[in-house]
Amino acid sequence: MQQAQQLGPETVSPDRAGEQAAERAAGSVARAVPRVLSIAGTDPTGGAGIQADLKSIAAHGGYGMAVVTALVAQNTCGVRSVHTPPADFLREQLQAVSDDVVIDAVKIGMLGDAVVVQVVKEWLEQVRPPVVVLDPVMVATSNDRLLRPEAEDALRGLLPLVHLVTPNLPELAVLLDAPVAADWAQALAQGRELSRRYGLKVLVKGGHLQGADSPDALVDAAAGPGQDLLELFSHRVDTANTHGTGCSLSAAMATVQARTLDWPESLRRVKHWLTGALERSDELEVGRGHGPIHHFHHLQPASGQAFSSRLWGLTAGVREAIMALPFIQELSAGTLDEDDFGYYLAQDARYLNGYSRVLARASALAPTEAEQLFWAKGAHQCLEVEAELHRSWLSGRGVSGEFGPVTKQYVDHLQAIAGGGSYGELVAAVIPCYWLYAHVGEQLSAQHSGGPADGHPYGAWLRTYADEAFAEASRQAVAIMDAAAAAESEAGRLRMRTAFEQSCRYELDFFDAPRVYARSRVQGG
Numbered sequence: 001m002q003q004a005q006q007l008g009p010e011t012v013s014p015d016r017a018g019e020q021a022a023e024r025a026a027g028s029v030a031r032a033v034p035r036v037l038s039i040a041g042t043d044p045t046g047g048a049g050i051q052a053d054l055k056s057i058a059a060h061g062g063y064g065m066a067v068v069t070a071l072v073a074q075n076t077c078g079v080r081s082v083h084t085p086p087a088d089f090l091r092e093q094l095q096a097v098s099d100d101v102v103i104d105a106v107k108i109g110m111l112g113d114a115v116v117v118q119v120v121k122e123w124l125e126q127v128r129p130p131v132v133v134l135d136p137v138m139v140a141t142s143n144d145r146l147l148r149p150e151a152e153d154a155l156r157g158l159l160p161l162v163h164l165v166t167p168n169l170p171e172l173a174v175l176l177d178a179p180v181a182a183d184w185a186q187a188l189a190q191g192r193e194l195s196r197r198y199g200l201k202v203l204v205k206g207g208h209l210q211g212a213d214s215p216d217a218l219v220d221a222a223a224g225p226g227q228d229l230l231e232l233f234s235h236r237v238d239t240a241n242t243h244g245t246g247c248s249l250s251a252a253m254a255t256v257q258a259r260t261l262d263w264p265e266s267l268r269r270v271k272h273w274l275t276g277a278l279e280r281s282d283e284l285e286v287g288r289g290h291g292p293i294h295h296f297h298h299l300q301p302a303s304g305q306a307f308s309s310r311l312w313g314l315t316a317g318v319r320e321a322i323m324a325l326p327f328i329q330e331l332s333a334g335t336l337d338e339d340d341f342g343y344y345l346a347q348d349a350r351y352l353n354g355y356s357r358v359l360a361r362a363s364a365l366a367p368t369e370a371e372q373l374f375w376a377k378g379a380h381q382c383l384e385v386e387a388e389l390h391r392s393w394l395s396g397r398g399v400s401g402e403f404g405p406v407t408k409q410y411v412d413h414l415q416a417i418a419g420g421g422s423y424g425e426l427v428a429a430v431i432p433c434y435w436l437y438a439h440v441g442e443q444l445s446a447q448h449s450g451g452p453a454d455g456h457p458y459g460a461w462l463r464t465y466a467d468e469a470f471a472e473a474s475r476q477a478v479a480i481m482d483a484a485a486a487a488e489s490e491a492g493r494l495r496m497r498t499a500f501e502q503s504c505r506y507e508l509d510f511f512d513a514p515r516v517y518a519r520s521r522v523q524g525g
């Protein structure tokens with residue numbers, strides 16, 4: 001450091017200065033490999049601070065640079081001491097970067113004290129990078145303070161120079177000088193207030209809440225109605241390895257924003273990645289305390305069933321909603337309206353016909369003969385079950401064989417992916433029909449262990465659910481999806497997940513459709 005302090009600032013040639021000014025003025029040009037500067041403290045165990053930021057920037061395709069605000073002797077168990085280099089040296093580091101390199105995005109993390117905040121503020125005023133993300137680091141996961149309380153005011157003074165701020169709930173409260181939000185609704189209200197007050201976007205983070213989800217929201221008070229809030233929910237990963245999640249998230253947001261120029265899209269991509277990084281964090285085995293997340297999980301294909309387990313976790317809410325539907329409850333209890341049941345059967349037959357064609361397409365795209373055969377058999381079986389529905393269950397019921405609105409939408413969704421999607425996407429779209437049906441069957445069989453009672457009006461139908469051959473086919477289909485996910489790019493896996501989630505929602509709507517559209521209801525009965 002002594003040596004570095006003796007060096008004068010590099011001067012920049014007039015040509016280079018002009019080039020930089022022009023590039024900066026452009027501001028809103030997306031960069032394939034953005035040059036992203038992290039201004040933050042250190043973590044020698046590599047899980048948080050600058051070390052985490054550089055990994056996160058690289059994981060999202062950026063070129064990472066780093067200016068150190070504070071040297072922190074810490075590990076996964078806690079902070080031991082902090083050494084803050086002289087403010088002049090911080091200024092020189094910042095100047096050395098911006099005199100030479102055009103900066104596409106900046107992520108700011110630990111600042112430590114008011115003097116550091118002031119130096120960074122002056123530099124931002126001079127350079128005005130096109131993307132500035134501030135993670136207002138105040139207290140570490142280990143509960144150690146990383147910002148002096150008297151610097152909180154100075155940090156608020158930085159907000160007008162920032163495009164996106166990413167506070168956790170206690171930090172949000174400090175920035176507003178308000179009590180910590182007790183629930184998600186209060187957190188969103190505080191996010192709106194902060195966004196309005198300082199004219200910036202706020203990423204409200206729900207990691208500190210309890211509950212099955214870990215929600216995040218992008219709040220922009222300046223955007224029009226319907227555009228001012230993007231809420232994303234992911235299941236809460238059961239892990240203690242959350243050290244550096246906030247650092248990694250904000251560095252990723254700065255990088256992806258510089259690549260896409262689209263904040264909501266950036267959050268969608270980053271949240272998906274972060275959930276995977278938390279899920280795979282246990283593989284790293286770093287430290288005895290709160291370990292780091294797995295920044296590069298997407299480059300190392302997950303072993304076995306990681307992709308399907310993630311999707312299964314993400315859609316727990318849909319499964320609960322299906323089991324709570326009046327249709328399922330009444331079917332199980334034997335109190336279901338006959339018309340509702342008839343409507344369901346007729347729509348099932350209609351659906352199976354379309355589904356069969358979609359499975360045939362999966363067979364055509366399959367990369368191996370075994371998978372080709374699996375889908376071809378599935379397509380064949382759908383037609384057999386459709387014929388059986390007409391022969392036995394539907395004969396004499398007099399229900400319409402027309403497409404109901406939900407069936408039509410569901411089949412259209414599948415056919416759109418069959419027409420234009422990848423094999424992985426198509427497989428992910430068709431799986432919920434197997435998997436959720438098998439799940440409902442398993443749940444209903446459990447409710448009627450030993451078989452439905454004599455005289456149960458839907459007893460014969462309930463018995464068809466307990467079909468072990470179908471459960472096995474469902475397991476095979478899920479294994480095929482995991483293999484397809486491993487062969488896809490990260491963007492491909494994201495499309496697979498979207499297709500899967502959409503199909504899950506259609507499954508829910510499909511089971512609920514009799515309640516809405518069955519004959520007696522439509523006629524007001």
Ligand SMILES: Nc1ncnc2c1ncn2[C@@H]1O[C@H](COP(=O)(O)OP(=O)(O)OP(=O)(O)O)[C@@H](O)[C@H]1O
Binds near residue numbers: 140169205246247
């Ligand atoms: N157990 C979890 N499962 C899934 N996502 C999580 C979990 N914990 C945190 N997150 C996500 O990690 C990000 C950071 O959230 P959090 O509210 O914990 O911020 P933070 O306190 O600044 O993070 P840090 O742990 O680095 O201090 C958010 O996107 C949040 O939704």
Ligand SMILES: Cc1ncc(COP(=O)(O)O)c(N)n1
Binds near residue numbers: 040041050074141
């Ligand atoms: C240098 C530095 N910056 C930020 C954090 C916060 O991260 P976490 O809250 O996950 O400990 C940290 N521990 N160290």
